[in-house]
Amino acid sequence: MTIGRPGKQRDILWMAVAALLMTPANARASQSQEDADRLAAAQNSGQIAQREALETARVAKRATASAVTHAIDRATTQSIASLEASVTSRVADRVASRIEERVEQKIDQDQESREREQEARERAEEKREREQEARERAQEKIERLQELYDDGREDLDDDRYDRAAEKFQQLADMNGPQTDAALYWKAYAENRLGKRDTALATIADMKRRFPQSRWQKDATALEIEVKQSTGQAVKPADQSDEELKMLAIQGLMNSDPERTFPLLEKVINGSGSPKEKSKALFVLAQSGSAQAREILGRIARGQTNPDLQRKAVEYLGLFGGSEARKTLADVYASSNDASVKHAILRSYMIGGDHERLFAAAKSEKDESLRREAIRQLGLVHGTSELEQLYQAESSTDLRREILQAFFLAGDSGRLVKAAQGEKDADLRRAAIRNLGLIHSEDSGKALQEIYAKETDHALKVEVLNAYFLQGNAKALVAIARSEKDPELKKTAVSKLSLMHSKEGNDYLMELLQK
Secondary structure: OOOHHHHHHHHHHHHHHHHHHHHHHHHHHHHHHHHHHHHHHHHHHHHHHHHHHHHHHHHHHHHHHEEEEEHHHHHHHHHHHHHHHHHHHHHHHHHHHHHHHHHHHHHHHHHHHHHHHHHHOOOOOHHHHHHHHHHHHHHHHHHHHHHHHHHHHHHOOOOOOOHHHHHHHHHHHOOOOOOOHHHHHHHHHHHOOOHHHHHHHHHHHHHHHHHOOOOOOHHHEEEEEEEEHOOOOHHHHHHHHHHHHHHHHHHHHHHHHHHHHHHHHHHHOOOHHHHHHHHHHHHHHHHHHHHHHHHHHHHHHHHHHHHHHHHHHHHHHHHHHHHHHHHHHHHHHHHOOOHHHHHHHOOOOOOHOHHHHHHHHHHOOHHHHHHHHHHHHHHHOOOOHHHHHHOOOOOOOHHHHHHHHHOOOOOOOOOOOHHOOOOOOOHHHHHHHHHHHHOOOHHHHHHHHHHHHOOOOOOOHHHHHHHHHOOOHHHHHHHHHHHHHHHHHHHHHHHHHHOOOOOHHHHHHHHHHH
């Protein structure tokens, strides 16, 4: 580097000084001026060189500083870039990690939410099933009580009084809604058997336990008859007298109805047998006169016992016209007795009264009555009204009842629509089940299409059940031959084994020979 030149110059000067000191004095003197000049020149030259060297050093220093600065800047930029890249990488890793955590959390939350929803659906389904089972048990109990009551009434009509008394005693012991009626008919049977004291005791028990019963009037009439009798068993001839009496009354009705109506009312309000009273009501209803309709209307409104009331309701629906149906509508609106309302809904069906059945199916608060109205709409082929109800209804249970009504109406097309397009699996099963109850070529083809397109295992099983209900062995054999799912194949074969059909048996033999 040039920065080293001043040092060499100084070396030269010291060498010159040393030489002068070593020469003689005269030599030195003679040369002093010359040396002084040379020294001055050398000093001037050295100063110039020093300045040049200093300037060069400054330039170099500035260049070095600039280079260092540039290097530092470059290094700093690279460091910053590297740092930024490092930070960006770390940030990206953290962001990715957080995103991954959040995605996993979201997946877990969604899974938990689905599981909770599934659990909620299962609990709701279990609750519906329990409620349905409770309703079915209650309905079964009502049906058992009604069956026992009807059997007892049938025994009375057939003069089997001992058996009737036993059944009515059994019914009274079950303490159901017909206990007061059971006690009345038990006393009636006991009186016919000649057991006067027992009959009076039964009547007294009934009056004591059911002071507000609508059977009180009948019980009082029976009590008077028992006390007036001698306690002898009724002879078959007496029954013949009753029948002859009714034949005479029916004959008078054709020729002189005005004289007949009081006689019929006397029979209805007396202590006669159920058959006799029912015949009297029938004769009244057949007459079709305004006076007969008025008497039936009073009975339908509850003037007598519930048995006669329901029978009057039935006859008004069977023989009455628009005026009779108006009377029934008034009774329906004013009555609190569900059994009477059920009877009126059945009478609407007999009269083909779509409008009133539809109104009850839409607005009735008692679910059992709504179900009754829906069923009766099916029986009168009220498919347009049922379709409106189905679209507006939110209750799965009632929609299932409407699908049952479509079956009663024979509307397989609407059942196919529900079986193929309904989102609720339970309703789809109900639609498929009802299709199985319709024995037609169209329903068989519809079930075949459903089975071919369906992916839900449980719904496929329901189709197999429907084929079984149809007795469609041909379809079950076809499925058993082609089905790849071993469980479904096994189910189809199981159904065939119960059908005892030729096609099914031939296929079963084919399986055994493999």
